Amino acid sequence: MENLLEAHAVSKKFGHFTALNNVSIAVPKGSIFGLLGPNGAGKTTLIRVINQITMPDSGHVILDNEPLQPHHVRDIGYLPEERGLYKSMKVGEQALYLAQLKGLSKSEAKVRLKYWFDRLEIGDWWNKKIQELSKGMAQKIQFVVTVLHNPKLLIFDEPFSGFDPINANLIKDEILRLKNEGATVIFSTHRMESVEELCDHIALIHQSNKILDGKLIDIKKQFKTNTFEIGIRTNDDSSLQKEIADKFVVSPADFRTIGDELKLKVKLTDNLSPNDLLSYLTSKGEVSHFVELVPSANDIFIQAVKNH
Ligand code: ADP
Ligand code: MG
Numbered sequence: 001m002e003n004l005l006e007a008h009a010v011s012k013k014f015g016h017f018t019a020l021n022n023v024s025i026a027v028p029k030g031s032i033f034g035l036l037g038p039n040g041a042g043k044t045t046l047i048r049v050i051n052q053i054t055m056p057d058s059g060h061v062i063l064d065n066e067p068l069q070p071h072h073v074r075d076i077g078y079l080p081e082e083r084g085l086y087k088s089m090k091v092g093e094q095a096l097y098l099a100q101l102k103g104l105s106k107s108e109a110k111v112r113l114k115y116w117f118d119r120l121e122i123g124d125w126w127n128k129k130i131q132e133l134s135k136g137m138a139q140k141i142q143f144v145v146t147v148l149h150n151p152k153l154l155i156f157d158e159p160f161s162g163f164d165p166i167n168a169n170l171i172k173d174e175i176l177r178l179k180n181e182g183a184t185v186i187f188s189t190h191r192m193e194s195v196e197e198l199c200d201h202i203a204l205i206h207q208s209n210k211i212l213d214g215k216l217i218d219i220k221k222q223f224k225t226n227t228f229e230i231g232i233r234t235n236d237d238s239s240l241q242k243e244i245a246d247k248f249v250v251s252p253a254d255f256r257t258i259g260d261e262l263k264l265k266v267k268l269t270d271n272l273s274p275n276d277l278l279s280y281l282t283s284k285g286e287v288s289h290f291v292e293l294v295p296s297a298n299d300i301f302i303q304a305v306k307n308h
Helices: 043-050 070-075 091-101 106-119 135-147 165-180 193-198 216-223 237-247 274-282 297-307
Strands: 003-014 017-028 032-036 058-063 076-079 153-157 184-189 201-206 209-215 227-233 249-252 262-267 286-292
Touching: 003 043, 003 184, 017 032, 017 043, 017 058, 017 184, 017 201, 017 209, 032 043, 032 165, 032 193, 043 153, 043 184, 070 076, 076 135, 091 106, 091 135, 106 135, 135 153, 135 165, 153 165, 165 184, 165 193, 184 193, 193 297, 201 216, 201 297, 209 216, 209 297, 216 297, 227 274, 237 249, 237 262, 274 286
Parallel strands: 032 184, 032 201, 076 153, 153 184
Antiparallel strands: 003 017, 003 058, 201 209, 227 262, 227 286, 249 262
């Protein structure tokens, strides 16, 4: 798939401190790309390089097959991590002003803002002063202003911080919808909940280095351990448990069911398939639960950082 954005071997030092060390990413057109990593990893620095706010010491960025240039600012909608609006201005006034900075005419900006304010059910905030809004409310306004000019690349730096779960969900749905309408999205986060639902691709940055990247499903396959959660009903749990433990690698399972069956985690060795396990179990009792444990983005994040 063609890439909308490529960062090649980007490095950046602040004094003697290396904030980015030789980091490359490739963001396919039409995808949602998650830039993941603990606090201080270098995510915002990379985002600032892509937005031409920070100059890299070495490396370069390609946007839509062109080396990054000042005019590309118009092609990118950027929600910065440090969010600032002019506190004494009114919401509508400010949104119109920011929209015009992005190159929209006043009349076009009004039409689009009305659409978005209706969508997010914030129409009655138009005449409020920014200082009357909560942090989450102000963030909603900034989200609207970021996406308003339909840029081909959207970059959200920690878009969910500051939102309650309901509004975080609403923003998540809007990001998915923007992708379905053709936008390419990069977002950074140090929290993994949003990653599963949103990301096609991820890059994990840790202490200024990229330590993992690729398609999320491929990474999940790479990190999976062939472990299954099983539940089985028999007349004699303890002898079956012993028998299973002799044949397979087992550990206690902690999932909940409404029954009182024997519950175990079973790890398959390379010579056994899931069907081998399942047919063995069905010969021993009534199987009530059989689920492959796929590592979550959170498991992968913790594992990759620990291994590094
Ligand atoms: P992240 O967004 O992953 O939390 P950042 O990219 O903001 O991390 O920061 C990475 C590291 O670079 C941090 O240790 C931070 O203190 C440092 N850093 C970022 N910007 C500057 C700057 N302008 N001057 C000095 N150090 C900076
Ligand atoms: Mg950051």
